[in-house]
Amino acid sequence: MTRPAFKRILLKLSGEALMGPGQFGIDPATVDRMAGEIKQAQEAGHEICLVVGGGNIFRGLAASEQGFDRTSADYMGMLATVMNALAVQNALERVGVDTRVLSAIPMASICEPYIRRRAMRHMEKGRIVIFAAGTGNPYFTTDTAAALRAAEMSCDALFKGTSVDGVYDADPKKVKSAKRYDSVTFNRVLTDNLRVMDASAVALCRENEIPIVVFNFRETGNLARVLAGDGIATIVVNEENDHG
Template sequence: MKFARILLKLSGEALMGDQKYGIDPAVVSMIADQVKEIRALGVEVGLVIGGGNIFRGVAGATRGMDRTTADHMGMLATMINALALQDALEAKGVHTRTLSGLEMPKVAESYIRRRATRHLEKGRVVIFGAGTGNPYFSTDTAAALRANEINAEVVMKATNVDGIYTADPKKDPSATRFERIAFQEVLEKGLKVMDASAIALCMENHLPILVFDMNKPGNLVAAVKGEAVGTLVS
């Protein structure tokens, strides 16, 4: 394997499938199958998932809601997704733990870095819910933070396109894909890969980001093997 320990970042919208909101069980099962496949190869997996399929804090704030309250609601949305994914993984025989950035002991373990690392060493998939546990920080930033804390070798950002393009390939047919790109160039060009704070955190700690299309079967396995999949930011 190219990577022995990864942090996989999923958007909440990825769980919707063809629905307008909520969770599509078939999509969750498909994601769980792919995670199970790389676990079988010995890869240690941490996972951060957004909550945009249920509630997005920034959107709530723009409609007049208090930003801190809206972000806390968004964190709870990520926990709903985390529990759904945990259930799907456990149903497939993959030992999984959900760790929450907010204390909710009847639902999930509270996040402690050493505990998370120990779960990974024991071969459990660790899902990090509730973002960083603080308002004003996105799940992109949470992914970068947790990846650094657990000493992951790469952040894998799953999207619905096969990498980073010069423009939105769905809107601009002339857009071209980068195979590799520097952190600084991503920031200077304003490319919508992850939040600027997440990019800066990864850049400062020399943690590469791989942006790839997880909807294509076999891409996640190919990515952990180091095959040419998606765009590498380094």
């Protein structure tokens, strides 16, 4: 399946992706590998911004289910994403990539506040921009933050790096006969609850016609392959663009 070339992309990484083989926290070797792949994509001519989750450190929703106040728990989760963003920034700068972290919650001592025009300027200058602290509001996930920033940055696509190679009609880790989609519509994702991203993020991408590309980022070299249209992935699009 040939996919359109995307110039400007937002790459959404789960916090769990930074754990590598561990059960918690940040694995430096894994983050270094990801930084190398992101650099490779940038060198291929793509403009890249990132949103990183915080589930490897703290998961607000899970904490609220155990008795934490939901708003406080979500803010704690946002702070976890700032820690991850700084780790990714550090890895990118070690491989010579100019990077900026912009946080939706101002914390001037360690990163810049999120200002859309500033973020756009950084991208125009060839920097990789990492958006931290989600949307800055409780009750919204980093998936929704990724969709929001992709729209604000006028991205051509939202790339969701996961541990599976696309979108399936059932959980491929539990159902051996699960079918993988090459292409699927936003409406199908929402109607069948295919768990690509949360519903508000999917709806936001649908309304702004931002394709979601789901691929396995744990496979070395896969980001470059998928960006080139060669790798295995699923693209989520509106009906009129669905050729799958």
